[in-house]
Amino acid sequence: MIETEQLTRRYGNLTAVDALSIRVEPGQVLGLLGPNGAGKTTAMRMIAGFLVPTSGSARVCGHDVLREPLQAKRALGYLPEGAPSYGEMTVREFLQFIVRMRGLKGEAGYRRFDAVVQQLQLDDVLGLGIDTLSKGLRRRVGLAQAILHDPPVLMLDEPTDGLDPNQKHAVRQLIDVMARERTILISTHLLEEVRALCNRVVIIARGKLLADATPAELEARSRYHGAVSFSAPGSGMSQEMLGRLPQVAGIEIDPLDGRITVFPKPGARILEPVETLLREQGLEVSEIQLERGRLDEVFRQITSGDEATAGARA
Amino acid sequence: MSPVNAVLRRELRSYFVTPVAYVFLVIFLVLAGILTFYVGDFYERGQADLQPFFVTHPWLYLILVPAITMRMWAEETKGGTLELLLTLPLTLWQAMLGKFLAAWLFIGLALVLTFPIWITVNYLGSPDNGVIVAGYLGSWLMAGNFIAIGACLSALTRSQVVAFILTALVCVLLILAGQPQVLDFFQGALPRRLVNAVAHLSMLRHFEAISRGVLDLRDLVYFLFSTLGWLIAGVLLLDLKRTR
CATH class of the missing domain: 3.40.50.300 (P-loop containing nucleotide triphosphate hydrolases)
Incomplete structure (x- = not known):
């Protein structure tokens, strides 16, 4: 101990x-x-x-x-x-x-x-x-x-x-x-x-x-916690549909590889609705991933937040 | 006492796996020989004793002991092994004692290796071997005192060069403290009692007394207290480092 x-x-x-x-x-x-x-x-x-x-x-x-x-x-x-x-x-x-x-x-x-x-x-x-x-x-x-x-x-x-x-x-x-x-x-x-x-x-x-x-x-604590990400070429139209799902808080697209990340509203589970929607739209999705959350992001958020407040005090 | 023993063995071993030990032994033995015969007039004096041999020792130690002690703590501080050593279950005292004893035993070995000169003087004449034993004892005590000074000053700095120079400086001051030139310098400026005190600080005076075969308790106490004092100062310095 x-x-x-x-x-x-x-x-x-x-x-x-x-x-x-x-x-x-x-x-x-x-x-x-x-x-x-x-x-x-x-x-x-x-x-x-x-x-x-x-x-x-x-x-x-x-x-x-x-x-x-x-x-x-x-x-x-x-x-x-x-x-x-x-x-x-x-x-x-x-x-x-x-x-x-x-x-x-x-x-x-x-x-x-x-x-x-x-x-x-x-x-x-x-x-x-x-x-x-x-x-x-x-x-x-x-x-x-x-x-x-x-x-x-x-x-x-x-x-x-x-x-x-x-x-x-x-x-x-x-x-x-x-x-x-x-x-x-x-x-x-x-x-x-x-x-x-x-x-x-x-x-x-x-x-x-x-x-x-x-x-x-x-x-x-990560904003990625519970988010769903997938790659789907030519999915421009379905973004709007995804955004209209009641559980979804927002959508981001990686400018480099076009990977789409869908963020849930607090406490919401969005894997199933997103999957259902994609199937209904007939979109070919090679792989879909439920994010656990990103430690590096949480780490940055926690430690740099401190620096900001320390700077404000100084 | 097991940790003291472990530190002692590690230190002694490190002397012998690096060239330090051999360089020291060769230089000590060669210089002691040369100085005894050429500067000390070993033959020309026509006396069967080792006085010309022992008078060289303070000056040999002045150069060689700091070379042994400079790395004692400075190297550990710089290399980061101090953190390893001091987080093992031993006290600062045990660490200091182990290192001190290793260096002291090593100088003891160097003194033992000067035995040919003892054989020589016994072959040439019939010296008082009691006086010679006293001379060796005095020399070893003086070496211990030098080592304690070096151990303390090595704890002061992470630079071995600084440790060497400081140690040599303090040692030369202690050797010279009793010389007439130094005392004359103080004679005018200081009261008589203080001048006497300075004279008593002189390592040379106590060493010469012992090496003449006069085992006065005061000389032994001088070396004992001075050695202990420097070791205590070294331990306190190390302890202070942990709080700063």
């Missing part, structure tokens, strides 16, 4: 994290989402005990990170931004160093070492210097470091940054498997990742919490 209460961090006049209160329970994968410079990394560094908060507090598994730092750090597996590691060491030396630092002794240490090497497929590179590894491999070594002591709480700062699609998939699977009984907090600016991984999303910008919801709830 991770809890923060009014967690605040200032650098001079700049407030990087502003009274952030969140609570992540076991079984949750919370995605901390925000534009660059929103305060994601600063918030994580405070929870990890690397930075001291200006005010407010953070607890990991009930241990205050300032008052019981060692207990909090023992409960936490942390992948810092950029997955830093000691370049002059080999992967084996580095992971053995972590084993010793985590106080894993004898048999237990070997077991965890082997398990993690297998989970992250590091067998082939154990003898290589970390300096010589690709970005993706280095990230995997960083992940191995974070999960080595099998922590109940996992905090990963941009875990898939710099990975290719296959590696991203592998890392997401790993997180998925680990998620079952653990508390996981990941930061990202990849919206696909949120949909793929997280069962809860917190959006922050300028250090402030702006939204706390499930990915589906966020998608429902």
Whole structure:
């Protein structure tokens, strides 16, 4: 479990994290989402005990990170931004160093070492210097470091940054498997990742919490939620007909590929009426799609709205 | 103490996988040899002791210890590994102690490797080996003090060059504090008691006392407190960094 209460961090006049209160329970994968410079990394560094908060507090598994730092750090597996590691060491030396630092002794240490090497497929590179590894491999070594002591709480700062699609998939699977009984907090600016991984999303910008919801709830905030889109050449005449349907709020046509999107009135379901109408008109529609909503649009709306109000205040 | 041990081993290993250790050992041993024989007149003095050898040590440390300690924290700060290290379950003290002990043991190894000169002087004459042991002890204590200064100043900056220069500067001031030229300079300006205090700050004076074979408690306490003081300052600096 991770809890923060009014967690605040200032650098001079700049407030990087502003009274952030969140609570992540076991079984949750919370995605901390925000534009660059929103305060994601600063918030994580405070929870990890690397930075001291200006005010407010953070607890990991009930241990205050300032008052019981060692207990909090023992409960936490942390992948810092950029997955830093000691370049002059080999992967084996580095992971053995972590084993010793985590106080894993004898048999237990070997077991965890082997398990993690297998989970992250590091067998082939154990003898290589970390300096010589690709970005993706280095990230995997960083992940191995974070999960080595099998922590109940996992905090990963941009875990898939710099990975290719296959590696991203592998890392997401790993997180998925680990998620079952653990508390996981990941930061990202990849919206696909949120949909793929997280069962809860917190959006922050300028250090402030702006939204706390499930990915589906966020998608429902999109104006695309429940919209129906299709491609149909020569459908100019049917637009008017579509617009006259009682459930329809509006219609847009993509100027590039001519794809038509029909927006519903709030709460209305329009897939069936639209389909019926198109069939009645005898229009050839190759494929028709019901939109779930666009996270990127919601994200932009939430985070840029904040900028506008902040600008108005300034 | 397990985290201290883990940090210590990691640091020592990093000395030896990078050229730092070998460059240091070769330069230290070669310079110590050359200075002892050519500047210290080891033969011409006609005395069976290692005084000409030990007097070179403060000056060797002045150049070589900052070279070892400059990377200690500056490199971790710059490379981002400081965040990794400080979010592992260990205290700042344990991290500092591990790094300090690694450097101190390493200098200890360098001192052990000067054993041929001890064999030489025993072959040529019959020196007081007790005095020689005291000399080695004093030299090692002084090295520890230099390392503590370097460790503290390395925590101050992310630039290794700045750490090197600051460390060398503080060390040279502490070496020279007891020299007559320096004391004469203060003689007119400061009251007598303060001049005496400056003289007592001199590392050279305490080192020379020990290396003559006089194990005075005051000299040992000087090195102990000074070393501890710089290490505490280093830990406080690191802690301060987390709040700024």
